[in-house]
Amino acid sequence: MKTDGGNLIAWKRWELPLLVLYAAVFYAVIIRRSLQLSRDYALNLYGLRPGWIAHRLNDLSDAQWRNFRGNLPILTIVFGIFAFVAKSTRVLFRLKAQGMSNVWLLISLAYLLYLHGACTVFVLSIASLNFLLVKIFVKTKYFSLMLWTFSIFFLICNRVYEGYSFSLFGQHWIFLDNFRGVFRWQICFNFVILRMVSFGFDYYWACQGSGFDHKKHAEYCRICKSGKTCYQILQEKSVPSDKYSFGIYLCYLIYAPLYISGPIMSFNAFASQLEMPQKNYALKDIVLYGVRWILSLLLMELMTHFFYYNAFAISGLWKQLSAMDVFIIGYGVLNFMWLKFLLIWRYFRLWSLIYGVEAPENMPKCINNCYNLESFWKSWHASYNKWLVRYMYIPLGGSQRKILNIWVIFTFVALWHDLEWKLLSWAWLTCLFYVPELVLKSVANAFKVENTIGELYFREVSATAGAVTITCLMVANLVGFVIGPSGISWLIARFLHKEGWPVLVGMFLTFYVGTKLMFHIQDAKRKGQ
Known part of the structure; x- marks a missing residue:
């Protein structure tokens, strides 16, 4: 042998x-x-x-590449300002999850108004209706059917009607079509739909009781063994019931850095990090990550x-x-x-x-x-x-x-x-x-x-x-x-x-x-x- x-x-x-x-x-x-x-x-x-x-x-x-490349300078300035505001308010006022969700909600709403202008009302209206339906149906046997029907309905309608014209709600609202922002809201809303589904099911499973075995997972997870927290733990572990609030939900849907194109993350993973910011990446790791990104940009x-x-x-x-x-x-x-x-x-x-x-x-x-x-x-x-x-x-x-x-x-x-x-x-x-x-x-x-x-x-x-x-x-x-x-x-x-x-x-x-x-x-x- x-x-x-x-x-x-x-x-x-x-x-x-x-x-x-x-x-x-x-x-x-x-x-x-x-x-x-x-x-x-x-x-x-x-x-x-x-x-x-x-x-x-x-x-x-x-x-897509042309627009992203052309907007890189302004995006970097805007996100730099956002970072300064968010970090300063967290330290000065010792904010926890609810407080930080309010800060990010205000920052992200300002970002949304720039991107979508008057069409921001479509994003907020559909999101609010989804939250209401989730709260109503969460303890019924029709919950999954309701959530998927609602999500797929708007996924298709948003594209078929190309983001809707304000004239649908009356001629006296048609002037708002002149203030639709710089980015089509229905494109970004595909990611919002994924987040709406995530919030709905994470809340539904939290009400049912999680069956995830954390101890068993920690035995074979290389990341957890090293003392860090892996994404699966953040995703599977239900957050306290008060975190499934409208404010944190809306903050999750329109969180500025991930709003346009992701990456996609679950509601549980997001809400848990509002309370306790990530510690897997130290400052030097983030700097190295940024340097690697710059080298990748040079390659492109x-x-x-x-x-x-x-x-x-x-x-x-x-x-x-x-x-x-x-x-x-x-x-x-x-x-x-x-x-x-x-x-x-x-x-x-x-x-x-x-x-x-x-x-x-x-x-x-x-x-x-x-x-x-x-x-x-x-x-x-x-x-x-x-x-x-x-x-x-x-x-x-x-x-x-x-x-x-x-x-x-x-x-x-x-x-x-x-x-x-x-x-x-x-x-x-x-x-x-x-x-x-x-x-x-x-x-x-x-x-x-x-x-x-x-x-x-x-x-x-x-x-x-x-x-x-x-x-x-x-x-x-x-x-x-x-x-x-x-x-x-x-x-x-x-x-x-x-x-x-x-x-x-x-x-x-x-x-x-x-x-x-x-x-x-x-x-x-x-x-x-």
Whole structure:
């Protein structure tokens, strides 16, 4: 057995340099070709603006990134003022949960009035009605039906009626349509709906009595063992009944740092940190977190100045390119999206940490370090995944109905993002690819490796399955966020053409190598623990 184990270790050590060499060549080819494509097609691409790097245009074709980047200076000044006011009032008046909720409520209301103007009344009205219904129905058997019906109704109506016109309430109110603020309220309200559901169920479960075993959790939780408090404890532990007040509820819904784009956190986790600010991040940790964010921003600036991936996608020029170039653009767009969301989410999370509230980290892993659908989803919008597990997946039956649950959950996720067919296509394609993965995982769990040959065989099969999964992930995300469902047939035709077959084989081999490298990263982490 020792000899077998030694042979396996020797094999891993022998293959690792080859895998790294392949990866280095792959990225050298990708970078070289990306630079060439960006240079050759720069005059035909939409959304390129003069950049701050000499002789380079900047790809600002993505509206979300362009708006966030353009508003960074004013956002930083505003949140800096908020931090000074909140910290000063907490220290001067020795405020606890209720007092701090009032401070943050006033700060956040001022923020809301700037963002949404007169439309703030829509946010407050729907939120107030939800609070009233939760209090009325919390001890009835119709509570879950009421809360989900109410939430989905407004989720759909807000988009269908595009945030409503004040003329619906009479012609004498129509002048308020001229004061709708600088940001569409119905976009931000998708996050408010998640918080309304969280408050409702956290309050409902508090009334029922929590069955969470804190002692058992503390025995195996690495974070809790270190003396810190993990997010699951904050989420599962019900706060005192007086914390489920209208003031703290409203503060939670519109809490300024997390209002626009999250990360998403449960009501229990938020309310408990109003009383006792987070202690998991010391000042030096927050400073380091901020420095890492600045370095990530610099990486994004270099990427958008030299690689015009998103401009290719929105300009439609990728349809004129070879199969190899289409792969490069598609791969680049997904990496751009990952870095964009990382910067947005971590910026707002940074300010929340400064204020004393720790939200879950989105994007805990690099997009290029996920080889199955489950880990990809958990490592993308991680805080949303925690919300879905707590408020949808477990109540729907959890792992006992997993194959059925994923269709319900991903359909909701698509509708929550927007009412578009391409998002529903993304959701259903993801589920279609997810089902075989679940089946294979259940088979793999029953498979017992008894010797080195068996372990090597299992590792190779797993790497092959990982390559297939990464390919499926690329297709699903490109359909959902770039080419739409109408582009599926074109994509298939391009890669199944005789010129596309070598690219398809090379792509599969690359993902196989990437999966093997991820295995080595996992092995290194296990050794370090």
